[in-house]
Amino acid sequence: MRAVVTGGAGFIGSNLVDALLEEGHEVVAIDNLSTGRRSNLAGALARGARLVELDICDRQALLEAFEEARPEVVFHLAAQIDVRKSTADPAYDARVNVEGTINVLEAARATGARRVVNSSTGGAIYGEGQILPAPENHPVAPEAPYGQSKFAAEGYCELFRRLHGLSTISLRYGNVYGPRQDPLGEAGVIAIFCGRLVAGERPTVYGDGHQTRDYVYVGDVVEANLLAANCEATGAFNIGTGVETSVLELIKALAPHAHAPFEPEYAPPRLGEVRHIALDSSRAARELGWQARTTLAEGLEKTLSAVKAAA
Template structure:
């Protein structure tokens, strides 16, 4: 099977590339390297993966890459994924997450792609819901431009399926963490905390620290992504653990692992921040035969061990 992974040099994408290669697939990566790192792909490229450098907002380039390599599956992970950036620059967020997705779908339609797997968000798409854990049937009322752009992109998947029969699925990720997540970015609080502790600094908590999220280990996630490509499901599916973990709990576990004491630093809560987010994953089990395997303590231990020294 020949596959294309947009955003394949990033944290989740590069882990997915490795898993696809392990499963015997041919892999092409499309990434503009604005946040992804070529270093994440060194082993993959040594194993035959191909890197094409380009921006998903450039529709002609996306189409040329798909025409050149003729992938059967496309895993679309390239995105603007910083909630704060989405609120400061909503038009930029929409161009990357909506227009970029339309470009991928159009290229797939033109050149015979069999299946598109889209990385959506469960952490931001439902908004401030009272139903916890949140199932896929809950209305999507995002509280950030990022969640809104992902929801809009999901609607284009449905449009291309209705008009052209292009098979696709949106996977609504929880808060993903694990090896290769950038500790200097804004998307992954666990990586940021690990980076701070490695430098001997105190983690910074925005708000009270009592806010919860559904943290899913990247190794579990990529197995679900591949299972989704193999399925015929077209309705959105949550991928999480169905367990809430507070920011304060993360800090406690990581300080125990690191052996670095001291209280965290607190800062005001950020605009668009949800108090609680946790995903119901019954449908993932029923439709994909998938369940998360890595408990938060185990995943944090693996993540801490993989965090490079400063």
């Protein structure tokens, strides 16, 4: 199979590139390297993957890259994912997440791709969890422009399916974590906490720490992408564990691994962040044959080992 992975040098994207190569597929990663890292693809490039450095907002350059790659399947992970940045500059967020997705869909259609697997978000689309764990038909009530832009992107995936017959599916992730997530970045509290722990620093908690998320390991998310590529299912699918874990519970789980006191420092809550969310992934189990396999304890250990190795 010939595959294109947009955002392929990023955290999830690079893990997906590795898995595709492992299965013997031909892979082109597309990334503007604004948050992705060439180093994430070092092993993949040595094994024959290609990296094309461009921005998905550059429609012509994207089309030319697709014309050269001629992908059968497109995994669309390139995105603006920072909730705070989306609140500060919603127009930029929409340019990347909506217009960029349209460009990817257009390029996929123009070059004859058979399938587009779109990466979306569970918690940010549903907003505050009214039903927990939240099913796919949960009311859509984003608390930040990021969730709104990702929901709009899903709508365009469905539109291209109806209008052009392009086979699309959107995977709504929980809070993905694991190796290669940037411990110095703005997204990914587990990676940030692991970075603080390794540095002998205390974790910062925004609000009271009782806010909950559904933490899903990157290896399980990669498996969901591979399953989604090889089926005919369409629409939105939750990809999560169904389990709520609070920020303070994360700190408690990591504390035994610390060599210095790992007590939280508190800061004011952040605008646009939901209080409680977890995802009901029973549809993914039924139609994709997917379920989360990695426990939080296992995932934390793998993530912490990776952060230590990179330190």
